[in-house]
Amino acid sequence: MSEESATSVKANSRDVESDFRRFVEENRRMVFMLALDLSGDHADADDIAQDVFLKAFLSYDKFRGEAKAGTWLYRITVNAFIDRSRRKAHMALKHGERIETEFDHARYLNSRRPEGDPEDLTAAAEMKVQIESALDTLSPQQRVVFVLRHYKHLALKEIAEHLSISEGTVKSLLFRAIQRLREALAHYRNELGLEESA
Amino acid sequence: MNNWTPIEHLLEDALYGRLSPAEEALFDAHLDKHPHLAHDFAQMRATLDIMNQREMAAPNDQYFTDLTENVMRRGKTTASYGRAQILPISLAARVRIFLSPSNVAKMTAAAALLLVGFFIGRFSGTAEPDGQMTGYSSYGYSLDRHSSPISVDDTDMNLEDRVRSYLERSSFLLMLNGSPQLDHQALVTCGFDLDHQQQISRELLVQTRTLKSELNSISDPQGQAIGDLVSDIEAYLVSINELNDPGDIHSLRPLHNQMDEIFCQVKCNLDNMRR
Structure with missing residues (x-):
C-alpha cells in the first residue's frame, strides 16, 4: 500500500470513528433509558447498552447516515433485553443463581440521602x-x-x-x-x- | 361468554383515557350493563395508576461519558480481531484476502468437514432386521436445503427414536455452526446462511417443547440427563434465533463447545440403551 493511500485509509478510519462516537453520544441516553425501563436494573441496562452499541459498531457501515438508525437501535435494544432475560432465566433454572453484573451506583447515581x-x-x-x-x-x-x-x-x-x-x-x-x-x-x-x- | 367482546377494541384507549365522547358513551353503557366488567376495568385502571409511580433514576453525565469510552474501546478491540470491517477494502485486496493460503486451508477444512458430516449422516445407520438403514435418510430428512433437512414426520416414532432423531438433527446444526477454526470469512465462503439456520432452529424448537415434557416424566437418571441436554439445546436454538448477523455466530461458541462434549456422552448412552 502506498504511503498516500495508507494515509487516506487512516483518515477515513478516523472519520468513521469520530462519526460513530457522535452517533453514540446522540443515542446513548435513549438506549440506556430504554434498557433501564425494560430491565428495571442499572447494571443490566449498562450491559445491554454496551452490547447494543457494540453491535451497532460492527454494522455501522450498513446504516451510517440513515434516518432509520434510531428505529434500528430501538429494535436491537429490545432484542438484547429479551435475549438477556432468556439467558438469565436459563442460568437461574440450571444453576439456581442470578447473573450478577456490576454498576458503580455511588459514582453514577448522585446518590444523596433521601429526604x-x-x-x-x-x-x-x-x-x-x-x-x-x-x-x-x-x-x-x-x-x-x-x-x-x-x-x-x-x-x-x-x-x-x-x-x-x-x-x-x-x-x-x-x-x-x-x-x-x-x-x-x-x-x-x-x-x-x-x-x-x- | 366473554362480555368484553363488543367493546374489546375500545379497551386500550379507555385505559389510557383516549376515547372520543361517542366511544366513551358506548363503553360506559356496556359497563353499566355488566357490573363485573366495570369492576374489572376499575381494577385495571388502579393497577396502571400504581405502575405510573415507577421512577427510574437516570445516571449522571459521567456515566454516559464512560459508556461512550467503553463502547469505543470495546469496538476497536473487536474490530482488531477482524469481526468488523471499518476500513474500506478494495476489491483487489478482498480477492487477495479471500485467496490467501490460510483462507484456502480453512475453506478446504470447512468443505471436508461438511462432506464428512454428510457421509456420516448418510451411511452411518445400523442395519435393521429387514435390511433398512436407520441413518439420516431413514428419518426422512436430507442435506438438500430445499427439502429442509429438519422437517421430519416423527408421529409414528417411539420416544427413543424421536430423541435420537432430534439429537442427530441438532448435532447437524451444531456441526454447521460451530467449527472453531472457521472465521467469519470462511463462513461466508462456505455459504453459511443464517436465515436457513434460524428456520432449522425454529422447527427444532417446536419439537424441543414436546420432548421436554415427555422426558420430564421419566424418573431414571439417564432420562433426566437427556432432558438436561434438550434444555441446553433449547437455549442454543433460542440464541441462534436471536442473531442479527452471521458474524455473531461466534458468540455462541462457549455454549457450543460445552454442549459438544455432553452430546457425545448422551449419544453413547443411547447406543448402549439400544443394545
Whole structure:
C-alpha cells in the first residue's frame, strides 16, 4: 500500500470513528433509558447498552447516515433485553443463581440521602418493590410491549413496527400483561385501599 | 361468554383515557350493563395508576461519558480481531484476502468437514432386521436445503427414536455452526446462511417443547440427563434465533463447545440403551 493511500485509509478510519462516537453520544441516553425501563436494573441496562452499541459498531457501515438508525437501535435494544432475560432465566433454572453484573451506583447515581417523612420513604420503597415484582411476573415479550406502551408512550402501531409483529399481537400481549399485573398487585391494591368490592 | 367482546377494541384507549365522547358513551353503557366488567376495568385502571409511580433514576453525565469510552474501546478491540470491517477494502485486496493460503486451508477444512458430516449422516445407520438403514435418510430428512433437512414426520416414532432423531438433527446444526477454526470469512465462503439456520432452529424448537415434557416424566437418571441436554439445546436454538448477523455466530461458541462434549456422552448412552 502506498504511503498516500495508507494515509487516506487512516483518515477515513478516523472519520468513521469520530462519526460513530457522535452517533453514540446522540443515542446513548435513549438506549440506556430504554434498557433501564425494560430491565428495571442499572447494571443490566449498562450491559445491554454496551452490547447494543457494540453491535451497532460492527454494522455501522450498513446504516451510517440513515434516518432509520434510531428505529434500528430501538429494535436491537429490545432484542438484547429479551435475549438477556432468556439467558438469565436459563442460568437461574440450571444453576439456581442470578447473573450478577456490576454498576458503580455511588459514582453514577448522585446518590444523596433521601429526604422526607420516614413513613413516606418506607411506603415509596415498598411500592418500588411491588412494582418491580409485578413486572417480573411478565414474560419478556409482555414486558417489552407494556414498557413501550406505558412508559415510552408508543402507539400500538409503532410498537408493532419496532417489534416486527402484528398490531393484533401487540394488543393481545398488552392486554395479557395488564391482566397479569392486575393479579400480581391484587394484594397490594387491597393494602392501599384501592380495591372496590364487586 | 366473554362480555368484553363488543367493546374489546375500545379497551386500550379507555385505559389510557383516549376515547372520543361517542366511544366513551358506548363503553360506559356496556359497563353499566355488566357490573363485573366495570369492576374489572376499575381494577385495571388502579393497577396502571400504581405502575405510573415507577421512577427510574437516570445516571449522571459521567456515566454516559464512560459508556461512550467503553463502547469505543470495546469496538476497536473487536474490530482488531477482524469481526468488523471499518476500513474500506478494495476489491483487489478482498480477492487477495479471500485467496490467501490460510483462507484456502480453512475453506478446504470447512468443505471436508461438511462432506464428512454428510457421509456420516448418510451411511452411518445400523442395519435393521429387514435390511433398512436407520441413518439420516431413514428419518426422512436430507442435506438438500430445499427439502429442509429438519422437517421430519416423527408421529409414528417411539420416544427413543424421536430423541435420537432430534439429537442427530441438532448435532447437524451444531456441526454447521460451530467449527472453531472457521472465521467469519470462511463462513461466508462456505455459504453459511443464517436465515436457513434460524428456520432449522425454529422447527427444532417446536419439537424441543414436546420432548421436554415427555422426558420430564421419566424418573431414571439417564432420562433426566437427556432432558438436561434438550434444555441446553433449547437455549442454543433460542440464541441462534436471536442473531442479527452471521458474524455473531461466534458468540455462541462457549455454549457450543460445552454442549459438544455432553452430546457425545448422551449419544453413547443411547447406543448402549439400544443394545
